[in-house]
Amino acid sequence: MLLKRLSEACGGPGQEDEVRNLIRDEVTPLVDEISTDALGNLITLRRGNQEGPRVMIAAHMDEVALMIMAIESSGLLKFNPIGGIDPRVLVAKTVVIGKNRVPGVIGSKPIHLQRPEEREKAISINEMFIDIGVSIKSEAEKLVKIGDLAYFSTKFAEIGNDKFKGKAFDDRVGCSLLIDLLHDRYDFPLYGVFTVQEEVGLRGAGVAAHRIQPDIALVLEGTTASDVPETPEHKHATSVGKGPCITIMDSSVIPDPRLVATLLQIASENEIPVQIRRNTAGGTDAGKIQSSRSGVRVATISIPCRYIHSPVAVMSKADYDNALKLVKAFLHCVEKGEI
């Protein structure tokens, strides 16, 4: 299953190779042109009969990860998060490092050896280390290098009522949607762009947009859902199972209001459940695309995922299917000249 393969693939900011190769294999038979740029963005084009409007759809390939910063004389590895990770989710988790997926664990002091007050304080990154099971530096250096990335070793699975659990739904879910979309040809040039380094500052999207010069852009994301006990309703941001989310404002962008209105209208006409993303925090590639050159009309559609930026997230299959329906309906409207 595509989403499973994407979720289990490993690729952090600046080291998206495995993900890029997987996607490249999937989409090469579907598109007319495919290339990479100076930062590693994977840019594809599916032509139509018309020259315009130029539509760009973006999803980012990178996931948050941990970078190996140093190898101690004991063989233990020091690390820093690359992309935003709450240190508290790291305690006692298992990881895989680098291309060869060297297994490791993020050690944690046993409860027996802790004083009660210790357990009230969050453990900071500086106190953490990855143990790959060697006892001296030279043994570690045979297996890992400084700069290698460590990824959560989470396996993808279907759980509960039509839900998925896995890592990196932000934004493999967007990549999967984009690949699904590239199976269809539209009557306008469609640029499917798998961007890099979104998690360290939306780095890839802006240069891709600069090159492509789209008229309209859609960003497909995995976004935070906090519809869990103890969180008051107004802080949920989004709810799993209630449909794909449309952004009205986030920290990087105020999407084009007419595109937003059109998406809501299309959802209503086609009876696709949607929700407004009820949170203005967090940025996406849309921000950099909107401000490229003389400006681009952008909108963001995201899938609600609980516990994003942690080892395991939860999302709904129905939300995925509805997101796909929504974007396809939108692209058909673009074809008919209604946008």
Added chain:
Amino acid sequence: MDIKKILINLSEASGVSGYEHNVADYLEQNCPWADEIRRDKLGNLIMLKKATRNTGAVNPKVMLAAHMDEIGLIVTKIEKEGFLRFSTIGGIDQRVLLAQEVVVHGKQNLLGVIGAEPPHSQTADAQSRAVKMEDLYIDIGFDNAEQVQELVSVGDLVTINQSVVQLQGSMLAGKAMDDRACVAIMLECFKELQNLTHAVDVYAVATVQEEVGVRGATTSTYGITPDIGIAIDVGHGDMPGVPEYQTIKIGNGPGIALGPHVHPKIYERFVSTAKEWNISYSLEPATRPGGTDAFAIQITQDGIPTALLSLPLRYMHTPVETLDYQDIQKTARLLAKFISEIDQEFVEGLMCF
């Protein structure tokens, strides 16, 4: 040409972010290896050394960037007693300013001292707390605002008054080594290139306004649109109290950066070149692309393959930034060898992932 002497003069020159022209003027007079030198609209100084091998109508372009601006202060108010209040340009730990000598660049250069309330009149408790920026002021020795206003205006710039100190061996300390020491690296690199051939045009840019948001790099890169961009900036040298893995060793040559801001093939090429020519180096991993001109260079236009070399420097952003001149020479040598060995084929391969 003694580039170490040039560095000493660069360190002692005044060029706070946004007002780098004195430094640019001096550099322009002291770079005989460049074929062309020009300034762009924001004041970036662009020194071009053209390819000397396989020269076609159009050669690949390599841009080097080292910033010539320094952190400093700006006068915000003239108090009625003639003291000057100030704000900072760039990141300054206010604790290094107490009892520091400065130069106020008004209608003429005036010597000044940064003072604050003396310890005698403070409680023991207050003495253990760091002084606050807003409580500091500059004393230029006048008695009232009227006297001062003839010579100083709000908006005038202030630099640290510090001459270069030559420590033991090849160690130097001074202000503005961040990043004029790396401007010196660019000059040493040009000098080395005289003894090598290179198939690429080299644009050595002394950038402006790095300290306030890598602004000069943003516009100079746009104007040049290079095929490769290499930022050269200072990196934290080893010192007590800072974990080893957060620093690079002084005297061990350049730090070669790796991380999202660095193109993997350029990183690998720097490492292999260093090994090939026995140039010692440290690795400098980073999880964020920011903090140097590389941050701006990489995302200009359609994207630029970028790399970063770091000069180990202790006590960054203080008046006594300390380095080993041999590191400057090693970094310049690594750069020169890299530049002389790359070609069109290498450049084209950078777009393939």
Added chain:
Amino acid sequence: MKNLIKELVESFGPTGFESEVTNKIADLVRDKVDECYVDTLGNLIAHKKGNGKKIMFSAHADEIGVVVIHIDENGFLRFSSVGGLNPLTMLGNRVRFANGTIGVIGKEKGELKDLSIEKMYIDIGATSKDEAQKLVSVGDFGIFHREFADLGKRIVAKSMDDRIGCAVLIEAINKLEKSDHDLYFVFSTQEEVGLRGARTAAYHIDPDLGIAIDVTLTGDTPKAPRMDVSLGKGAAIKVKDSAIITHPKVKDLLVRLATQHNIPYQLEILESGGTDAGAIHLTKAGVPSGTISVPCRYVHSPSEMVDMDDVQNCVDLVVAVCQDPLSEF
């Protein structure tokens, strides 16, 4: 000019939804310029053609506001801020939505020092979620609701930031008889969330010189944070803020013009905050830029206060720029 200002400040134009404001401005300036159009991000560009230097003036049409993110079962609205808002300034104030719905901002129990937007809500007087949903929707943007007040020499209103800048440009267009230069008067969008409109407008225009007109703070109120700018002391010529160090040539130009034309001025350093010039100067290969600031008390509150003499001084300085040969650029 007060009527012009009143009309502009009482308009509805939160960041992202500036069309009511830009439409009004277009009606006012259309006949005085050669072309008038709106670009992809909604910037209004009024272009007065000429052969000389290409100058981009920019005043932003957007104002800070709120966006509804949730409607609870009792009809109370939860919201996020749009642009920089201080929770303490919002408490007890009124907001207005595009359809005229008015609401009051209230807060949950708790200490004022711990107050944040998440503990606040808007009360539009609805008694249930259904009733509320007839008037507002999640995703609606709102602004402060406050009328203009004429205090004589000084005037007070919400959104002086930056409708006063817009008024300065409109007035300058009116006063300007002839200019040799190619003038772009941009009424920009989305300044309050990151200078976004000016960034793309500047890319498109690619000017030789950029000048923003925006408000700046003052240091002339009781125990004010230190700042050497005061109401009534003249047009403020910006030296530095968080987004720009004004190009020395531009600073010197503005000082020279103010001196030559006897326009009272003051030099301004703003510790925290930026203007459209911050985006303009980093366009493409760089644009020498600066800002002419209108000194303003209580910025980002519903009652921003400016001095009419300062406003007039800013107008005169803008006109002086247009009419100078600008040979140094």
